[in-house]
Amino acid sequence: MKRIERLSVYRRFLREIAGQEPSSVYSHELAEKTGTTPAQVRRDLMEIGFAGHTKKGYGISELIAAIGDYLDSPDGDPVALVGLGNLGRALLPFFADHHPKLKIVAAFDSDPRKAGRVICGCRCYPAAELEEVIRREKIRVAILTVPAAAARKAAERLTAAGVRGILNFAPALIRLPKAVTVETMDITIALEKIAFFARRSPDEG
Amino acid sequence: MKRIERLSVYRRFLREIAGQEPSSVYSHELAEKTGTTPAQVRRDLMEIGFAGHTKKGYGISELIAAIGDYLDSPDGDPVALVGLGNLGRALLPFFADHHPKLKIVAAFDSDPRKAGRVICGCRCYPAAELEEVIRREKIRVAILTVPAAAARKAAERLTAAGVRGILNFAPALIRLPKAVTVETMDITIALEKIAFFARRSPDEG
DNA sequence: GCTTGTGAATCTCTTCACAGCG
DNA sequence: CGCTGTGAAGAGATTCACAAGC
Numbered sequence A, B: 001m002k003r004i005e006r007l008s009v010y011r012r013f014l015r016e017i018a019g020q021e022p023s024s025v026y027s028h029e030l031a032e033k034t035g036t037t038p039a040q041v042r043r044d045l046m047e048i049g050f051a052g053h054t055k056k057g058y059g060i061s062e063l064i065a066a067i068g069d070y071l072d073s074p075d076g077d078p079v080a081l082v083g084l085g086n087l088g089r090a091l092l093p094f095f096a097d098h099h100p101k102l103k104i105v106a107a108f109d110s111d112p113r114k115a116g117r118v119i120c121g122c123r124c125y126p127a128a129e130l131e132e133v134i135r136r137e138k139i140r141v142a143i144l145t146v147p148a149a150a151a152r153k154a155a156e157r158l159t160a161a162g163v164r165g166i167l168n169f170a171p172a173l174i175r176l177p178k179a180v181t182v183e184t185m186d187i188t189i190a191l192e193k194i195a196f197f198a199r200r201s202p203d204e205g
Numbered sequence C: 001g002c003t004t005g006t007g008a009a010t011c012t013c014t015t016c017a018c019a020g021c022g
Numbered sequence D: 001c002g003c004t005g006t007g008a009a010g011a012g013a014t015t016c017a018c019a020a021g022c
Helices: A002-017 A027-034 A038-047 A060-071 A086-096 A127-136 A148-160 A187-199 B002-017 B027-034 B038-047 B060-071 B086-096 B127-136 B148-160 B187-199
Strands: A077-082 A102-109 A122-126 A141-144 A165-168 A181-184 B077-082 B102-109 B122-126 B141-144 B165-168 B181-184
Touching: A002 A027, A002 A038, A002 A060, A002 B187, A027 A038, A060 B187, A077 A086, A077 A127, A077 A148, A077 B187, A086 A102, A086 B086, A086 B187, A102 A127, A102 B187, A122 A127, A127 A148, A141 A148, A141 B187, A148 A165, A165 B187, A181 B187, A187 B002, A187 B060, A187 B077, A187 B086, A187 B102, A187 B141, A187 B165, A187 B181, B002 B027, B002 B038, B002 B060, B027 B038, B077 B086, B077 B127, B077 B148, B086 B102, B102 B127, B122 B127, B127 B148, B141 B148, B148 B165
Parallel strands: A077 A102, A077 A141, A102 A122, A141 A165, A165 A181, B077 B102, B077 B141, B102 B122, B141 B165, B165 B181
Antiparallel strands: none
């Protein structure tokens, strides 16, 4: 659901301005800074049961906490990264520092020479140990950056080992039981779409 | 619009099976292989004005051509890559070989030591030459892989130089005239969303 | 005047269901 | 039959618009 994404975006902005004065924001400010509309902001916050104050808006620190209660697992979620090619290695630093709740705790690659290394604080394992490590670390979220031909099987192994959400970068259709959330980020398709709209766009506008 | 993405997906699958027998597919086969429904496939093809044959389905090579006519620029689109950090460098090989119509022809980075190099067949320029190269090469599509703090300004410079579509990987809101298509692929937000749904998913399903 | 909260209207996208055809 | 093409219905998401409160 798109609401979940917007809540993440709201929170990112709120964290930037937390601690400053004033200590609250209006729906129109939040909308302006996150690329949506005031009505949408109010509807989203209503939906998660967060109430503002007439005339004062929404308390910033309270709202950050409320979005956290709604979105986050209390103890954070350990994440697996499967596939240490160019893209996989590029993604590691994204989560090495930044994210308080999502931490990549294990990486896997079919190339056994990568096993045992530690990249950006993340331990690398051979693909054969995938199920064992996923179970041991109770990992339920995975990022898939293997080649398209290997994506389906990797996704099935992850699911069998207990993973319930997969962020897939491989240009491949992954069909899993609907209890597993799969989101595919297909760079080629996104670029084709953008090129399509760019082409029908006026030269000056 | 989502239809554009689905057309890309259809085409990718059709190319895989092109040249094999039979030379046509049914809407239910195409739907099955691309993760949608037969009615959706028929609606999408209707929308681009492609007609099938009752009982025989849709001619594969004709459909590939029709989708190409609809989606692609006849001569292909030159693409710029802005930001040669980990992610930017990881994306170059994606388009170096594969794509017949989208080719990264120029890369930019604020680090002048990267200028002049050629990575994956793509020439690197200093950031200062951005406008000049974009105009010279008539680039209208760009991939943005700079840090979040630099994203907005880079996007504005690209737009001023003639770019009309941006695939943005920076976790930043980019606001541009609506004639410019911006698609943000925000990995952190995608992962937060997946973790959210994974958490409410049953352990066995 | 300014806000928020929200029912109702609207817009967009998807699916149904069936006529028409081979 | 089993298929496509499509009007009509349905489902979801967004926006409108206004009551209520400061």
